[in-house]
Amino acid sequence: MFIGLDLGTSGLKGVLIDDAQAIRAEATAPLEVSRPQDGWSEQDPAAWLAATDAVMRELRAAADLGAVRGIGLSGQMHGATLLDEGHRVLRPCILWNDTRSHAEAAALDADPRFRAVTGNIVFPGFTAPKLAWVRNHEPEVFGKVALVLLPKDYLRLWLTGEAVAEMSDAAGTSWLDTGKRDWDDGLLAATDLGRGQMPRLVEGSEASGVLRAELAAQWGLPEDVVVAGGGGDNAASAVGVGVVKAGEAFVSLGTSGVLFAASDAYQPDAASAVHTFCHALPATWHQMGVILAAADALNWYAKIVGRKASDLTGELGELRAPGRTLFLPYLGGERTPHNDAAVRGSFLHLDHATDRTALTRAVLEGVTHAVRDSFDALSGTGTRIERLIAVGGGSRSEYWVRAIATSLGLPVELPVAGDFGGAFGAARLAMMAATGAGVEIATAPPIARVVEPDRALAPAFAEAHARYRDAYKALKGRH
Template sequence: MYIGLDLGTSGLKAVLTDDHQAILAEATAPLEVQRPASGWSEQNPSDWLRAAEAVMAELGAGQDLGAVRGIGLSGQMHGATLIDKAGDVLRPCILWNDTRAYAEAAQMDADPAWREISGNIVFAGFTAPKVAWVRAHEPETFARCDRILLPKDYLRYWLTGEAVSEMSDAAGTSWLDTGARDWSDRLLAKSGLSRAQMPRLVEGSDVSGELRPELAKRWGLAAGVVVAGGAGDNAASAVGMGVVNPGQAFLSLGTSGVLFAASGAYQPDAPSAVHTFCHALPGAWHQMGVILACTDALNWYARLVQSDAQTLTAGLGALQAPSETVFLPYLGGERTPHNDPAARGAFAGLGHATDRSAGTRAVLEGISFAFADCHDALRSTGTQIDSLVAVGGGSRSDHWLQMLATVLDLPVDVPAAGDFGGAFGAARLGQMAATGAGAEIATPPPVDRRIDPDTKLQAAFSDAHARYRAVYSALKEAL
């Protein structure tokens, strides 16, 4: 048996799997985000530990955990958890969606060394600019900082007593030499830090430590349970969905949107705003196009017209030619390909005939075109996508999936019912660490159905995509 723990922003999820990767039990504990100032987003790491106690107690209440051999970890990326020499947390963790460090990020990104070594733009959401903000605004805290840990790695520190991270999560800090899969002493020095303040690095499928005996006893686990390196949330989800080989990809239609493609080589292109990170498995990398408002944009529109997303999409029927109305989904800036935190959403081409249904289609089209821009950015780096799996809340709309298939010119596979997300991928990594298994156990889920592009509408959607780009360019120029 194996346990996967996925430390998300809104909750910690745990799954228990058997040797055949069937899910035997699952549990979730909620988490809250504190926003003490505009643009700030923080959590208290002590809340993560309470959540872990809660989910482990729930798993143990229904299952005998004595046969558990490995635990895998997944979680939200980019968070800055600062601890002192005694291992105590110095301040609340600054989360991935905290934007206070935009000035520090811009200053770092202006230095070519950061993109050259890390392979990525220094986004305000990454870890390094957050620590630079602490250095500038909370110097006493920075001076006491003995170790910097990512959220799931602080959970590991509590589980094992080991300060360890792994390649996929470390790549989102801006301190990793992503091609070499090692910390960059040069970039750390630019932050006033040293390698001694960084966690030891392992691969996601490696053993990072053993569960502390007192926790094993409290939760009913045997001695010697190993804890795998694990992965950042998207890389763990990719392991759960079997997206581990070149040509494989998944489309995540959640609050934000991700087009994730596995790669067997390191091929960064920072100016494209594509994220180039290490994958959770040795010798593998991945690339992501990221849009900041996916179902979040649809839910915003639903509130605007006093409805809900499911009601709006349920009545759309078969795919039609694109709307004359253009929607830009940049409600809070955009990452790929624009790297434009000042970008904002817009409707253009409104007319007397524009009703709620037309507005819904325009919103779905705008988000789809944002994904198409991500796809173009990925292809510009040489990344090829041969198969695409859709996951997330938005994947429940076949209308939207056919629109995406048509815009991306790729068939979209919908997996059979089941949970193949970060916690499941983490459990797979725990199984790899405990048994020595490799990528062969990271198989794709069974496909429920395949949705093909509508070839008759592709030319019309291509023209609409061109209008979408023109509207963004005009709006940027005007503002």
């Protein structure tokens, strides 16, 4: 058996799978985000350890863990977890959706080496500008930094005692040579850091260490459990849904939104704001467009109107042409294709006829338009999408999935009920690391149904998307 642990923003999830990849048990533990200032987003790494312990104990209560051979890790990307020489945490982790380092990101991005080596814009959410911000604003902390770890790799340090990262997560730091799959000394030096402050690198399907004996004893595991490299949350999710070859893609409607396409070649186009990262599998890359608020935007709106998000989407009925009302889902800035940390969300074209249903539709349509932005950006790089699977909590909304299918002009496949996301992908990577299994185990899950585009509504969605793009341009001109 194999365990996958997925360290998300709002919670940590664990799944236990058997040798046939059937899920035998699963558990979750909630996490909270601190936002002490506008644009800031932080977590206490100690909470990750407590959540992991709670999840492992719940898995043990549900199943015998004595036959577990491997653990895989998945996690939120880009977070800056800063440790001193004694591996003590120096400050709360600055998370992926934190935009305080926008000035530092712009300064690094102005250095042409970063785009040339990493294949990506230096976004404010990436790790390198966060370290530059700490250097500029918290010099006493920066002077003590002996090790920089991404969130899931801090978990690994606790689990194994090894400071290790893997390629898919490391590609989101702005320090990795994404083509060569190695740290770049020049980029590290540009932020006054060195290779000695970076973890060792492995591939996601390789072993990174062995579970510490005391933890194995606490959780009822054997003493020789391998901990795999794992993957950043999106790369691990791709392994979970079998998106591992060119032409395959998924759209994720979680806290953030992602349009992720696998690639068997390194083909960056940084100017498009498309992310080009290593995949969690050797000699494989991926490209993705990232929306900072997807289901997060719906949940924000649901909280404002005092209703459950599922109730709001459930009362919409059949897909309709987008209304005049527009919603721009930029609650904390946006990445693809705008790379705009300062922009904020807006409702536009409200009138006396605008009711709660119209606003709900506008929120779903706004995120749909943002997905279309990412689709257009990926298409502009030459990336092809022949098969699209929907995952994440938002994919439970029939209205939302059909809107995306219609906007993109592509059928969207919905897997059978079950978790095929980051935790499941991490468990698959654990199976590869512990048994030597190859990529062939990363098959697509059974598909429950296919949501087809509504061809009759496609022109209306295209017209609404054009208005959405114009609204962003006007909004950008005012900030």
